[in-house]
Amino acid sequence: MSIVQANHLSFTYTGASxxxxxxxxxxxxxxxxxxxxxxxxxxKTTICRCLNGLIPNFYSxxxxxxxxxxxxxxKQHTTAELAPHVGMVFQNPxxxxxxxxxxxxxxxxxxxxxxxxxxxxxxVDWALDVTGISRLKDKPPYELSGGQQxxxxxxxxxxxxxxxxxxxxxxSFLDPKSALEILEVISDLNKKLGITIxxxxxxxxxxxxxxxxxxxxxxxxxxxxxxxKDVYGEHARLIGIGLPRVTVLFNLLQRDGIRFAETPTTxxxxxxxxxxxxxx
Amino acid sequence: MIQTEGLKFAYxxxxxxxxxxxxxxxxDEFVAIMGENGAGKTTLVxxxxxLLMPSAGRVKVDGVxxxxxxxxxxxxxxxxVFQNPDHQLFSETVREELAFSLRNFGYEEDTIDRxxxxxLETLDLTRYAESxxxxxxxxxxxxxxxxxxxxxxxxxxxxxxxxIGQDYQQKDRLRNFIIQLxxxxxxxxxxxxxxxxxxxxxxxxxxxSRGLVIGDRPAEDILTDEALLDRASLxxxxxxxxxxxxxxxxxxERTIDVYSAEQAILHALGRKE
Amino acid sequence: xxxxxxxGFKFAKLPTPIHNMDPRAKFIMTMGxxxxxxxxxxxYALIVIFLIQLPIVYASKSWRKWAGSMRAGLLLAVLIxxxxxxxxxxxxxxxxxxxxxxxxxxxxxxFFMTTSPDDLGLALEQTxxxxxxxxxxxxxxxxxxxxxxDAQTVIDAQRSRGLELDRxxxxxxxxxxxxILIPLIVSAIRRSxxxxxxxxxxxxxxxxxxxxxxxxxxxxxxYLVVTLTILxxxxxxxxxxxxxxxxxxIPIKMPKxxxxx
Numbered sequence: 001m002s003i004v005q006a007n008h009l010s011f012t013y014t015g016a017s018x019x020x021x022x023x024x025x026x027x028x029x030x031x032x033x034x035x036x037x038x039x040x041x042x043x044k045t046t047i048c049r050c051l052n053g054l055i056p057n058f059y060s061x062x063x064x065x066x067x068x069x070x071x072x073x074x075k076q077h078t079t080a081e082l083a084p085h086v087g088m089v090f091q092n093p094x095x096x097x098x099x100x101x102x103x104x105x106x107x108x109x110x111x112x113x114x115x116x117x118x119x120x121x122x123x124v125d126w127a128l129d130v131t132g133i134s135r136l137k138d139k140p141p142y143e144l145s146g147g148q149q150x151x152x153x154x155x156x157x158x159x160x161x162x163x164x165x166x167x168x169x170x171x172s173f174l175d176p177k178s179a180l181e182i183l184e185v186i187s188d189l190n191k192k193l194g195i196t197i198x199x200x201x202x203x204x205x206x207x208x209x210x211x212x213x214x215x216x217x218x219x220x221x222x223x224x225x226x227x228x229k230d231v232y233g234e235h236a237r238l239i240g241i242g243l244p245r246v247t248v249l250f251n252l253l254q255r256d257g258i259r260f261a262e263t264p265t266t267x268x269x270x271x272x273x274x275x276x277x278x279x280x
Numbered sequence: 281m282i283q284t285e286g287l288k289f290a291y292x293x294x295x296x297x298x299x300x301x302x303x304x305x306x307x308d309e310f311v312a313i314m315g316e317n318g319a320g321k322t323t324l325v326x327x328x329x330x331l332l333m334p335s336a337g338r339v340k341v342d343g344v345x346x347x348x349x350x351x352x353x354x355x356x357x358x359x360x361v362f363q364n365p366d367h368q369l370f371s372e373t374v375r376e377e378l379a380f381s382l383r384n385f386g387y388e389e390d391t392i393d394r395x396x397x398x399x400l401e402t403l404d405l406t407r408y409a410e411s412x413x414x415x416x417x418x419x420x421x422x423x424x425x426x427x428x429x430x431x432x433x434x435x436x437x438x439x440x441x442x443x444i445g446q447d448y449q450q451k452d453r454l455r456n457f458i459i460q461l462x463x464x465x466x467x468x469x470x471x472x473x474x475x476x477x478x479x480x481x482x483x484x485x486x487x488x489s490r491g492l493v494i495g496d497r498p499a500e501d502i503l504t505d506e507a508l509l510d511r512a513s514l515x516x517x518x519x520x521x522x523x524x525x526x527x528x529x530x531x532x533e534r535t536i537d538v539y540s541a542e543q544a545i546l547h548a549l550g551r552k553e
Numbered sequence: 554x555x556x557x558x559x560x561g562f563k564f565a566k567l568p569t570p571i572h573n574m575d576p577r578a579k580f581i582m583t584m585g586x587x588x589x590x591x592x593x594x595x596x597y598a599l600i601v602i603f604l605i606q607l608p609i610v611y612a613s614k615s616w617r618k619w620a621g622s623m624r625a626g627l628l629l630a631v632l633i634x635x636x637x638x639x640x641x642x643x644x645x646x647x648x649x650x651x652x653x654x655x656x657x658x659x660x661x662x663x664f665f666m667t668t669s670p671d672d673l674g675l676a677l678e679q680t681x682x683x684x685x686x687x688x689x690x691x692x693x694x695x696x697x698x699x700x701x702x703d704a705q706t707v708i709d710a711q712r713s714r715g716l717e718l719d720r721x722x723x724x725x726x727x728x729x730x731x732x733i734l735i736p737l738i739v740s741a742i743r744r745s746x747x748x749x750x751x752x753x754x755x756x757x758x759x760x761x762x763x764x765x766x767x768x769x770x771x772x773x774x775x776y777l778v779v780t781l782t783i784l785x786x787x788x789x790x791x792x793x794x795x796x797x798x799x800x801x802x803i804p805i806k807m808p809k810x811x812x813x814x
Contacts, residue, residue: 027649038447038448039447039448040417040418040419040446040450041417047791052754054750054753054754057753058749058753071500078755079753079754079756080753080757080758080759081759083753083754083755083756084707084756086755087754088751089748089754090751091445094699094743095747095748095751096747096751097691098748098752099671099695100564100669100670100671100695101639101671103766103767104671104767107765107766108752108755109755109756109769110757110766111764111765111766112756112759112763113756113759113760114759114760114761114762114763114764115764116762117766117768118767120764120766121766122603124766130446134512141568142379142699145317145318146317153751155756156682157754157755160755160756167517171444172444172445173444175316175317175473175513175514176473176475176513176514176515177316177513178513180515181601202447202448203476205476205518207699208511233410240447240448240452241447241448241585242447242448243448243449244421244518244650245476245517245518245519246519246522247803248519248538249519249522249538249541249542249545249574252538252539252542253542253545253546256542256546257550258546265290267518267525270522271522271525271526274522274526274529274545275526275529277549278526278529278530278531278548279529284704326709329713330711331712331713350717351712351713352712352715352716352717353711355712355714355715356715360710362706362709362710362713366736366739366740366743367703367706367710367736367740368707368710368714368736369736369739370731370732370735370736372563372740380714380716380732381714381715384714384715384716384717385715409611418812428714429713429714432715448614546623
């Protein structure tokens, strides 16, 4: 039973000359860790907005087809009704956190749902604990580093206990170390809490080891869909997505005539393959 | 040449952001300034065009102390492209946007027309000449912001985090463009935390941490030094990490870009290309 | 154009009794001083009212910021003085009106300096102002320092393109602010849209019954402050109505240069 099901989903923003996404049909099972990627303008952000109901509630346009998330049709529910089922973390942490303490920002979601104070308290403490920022709860968000801010943004969404979490390029503004750390946090949400993750990313080198599925979009359509190994081939390179450097290297070596059992998508895999070949 | 001597900077009432920097960047060098958030990278480059004046020490651009000049004068030679194009764009058309700086610098109208047409061509923006900059996509706006600085042809170009929000193809084009600019004799300075991007460019890297320079060497040296990378919140580029783990198998540890790695591996496997 | 004028209204968290005061009590205190200042025209009374603020400023450990906010209003204060004096009021009266303005400004500055926007919002919510209104207010206040930073960045970016803000005649200088204002407005709009998306995604407006996690409670000291304020205002009204105050008579008036006097 899919937790996300799209059937011939298309959307054209009001005033746009062509659809941003066209004829999207996919099913995502609970607990999957999906990476959504593609060149700028391919429709990734539009799909994200559909998934949590910002389309069609916040953004107007022509909505065709069907999208069901956690049993609810996005066409028939407001973003607020969908919020406890599907949460979204945006690119820029600065514009998601608006309170003067992390705690109040994280409490915002549960408060909006009208939960009792004791329940809100429990959820806030839990979300802060899961994201590892309990000691920062009284700090104003602008005093936090980029990585800490994104953790706070994730905690704020987590407090609503959604089954699906969408993250739109959450590492864009982060330095490399913080980017790796935040991906560990996201991976834990998936592995330990069973939350279905849909992660939009250009930097495939750092997400490949966490993802069990990569969906590549181009010009509003899905063009590739499979495990990282299935997807990171010549076709992907031609579309112009940011394949991990080791994969690019191995693709080049393959063109030079070297044979490999399979193409690595992470450094560790690459080391294993090469080590065996270099011993000979 | 851009030179700093004992450069210190602090905002009034705040602790020092730059704590004593001595640098020499020669003409037509290609430099990447890297370091953790808050290390002082943007503050440093703002002293190069006079936006910020040193609290102590000096900054000299082509022999002129920035104290003895002004932002408008220094900007003619030092072009600074800010991270967020939305902080610059304001005109009705892209053409007007590009003409803005030329008008400020007092160029004649026909020179302005010529230069604008030329830069539109160079950056593949001619079809947007009469469009409003606000309707363009994020990547296109970044190109317009870049064009708006290149239009007056400054000798030294500084790009603050040019790769944020760009997809792979855009970064590829950007890298080629930067290398081309440098080949044309311009000093190119980029601020970036994108280790993979910098690894493929292989510039000289000036590594800043907490207001001090902790490393100033070619990319192959900095991006393979674990201790330095850690202090600056950076990670090894993938190729570098790969080579590091295979160094006992005869692969060169100081290789950080894909093509050099390809050659090295082919060589190690006994083939030549 | 100095952006330091905003500093005087910017909240900074300090552990002082003034900062910790319940915002509702603090607001009543501020309004008390405000009302007293509006009541009187007598310069001695206004001086006393102005001086009442000083122990409060001392307790809040915010001398420099408070002085800074008054410096920022200096231009307007001078304008008020000149306007009064030129149109025929005595020197003393003009000074009194100026002092009244300065008192009003500094007392509100003190209020905002010592009250976090979040606490303000909570106070508004708990006094049954509709949530959407109180939220709008606190978000606006919260965004002022962010926008000030944005403004500085825009100014830097445009100066880096040769824009000179301190040159040219009056008209030219006004026009020179267009390249500053437009990016600032666009930035503000983009930021607001991003924030709105994030808020919608966290269920803003889902339920009409909000139970805020953190609740303001008035302490004994807060009630004391309210009581003292009521007493002070009552005293002020009494003095105004029944106590003849000494009048400072310095016979300086605007010389009759202008024909309309």
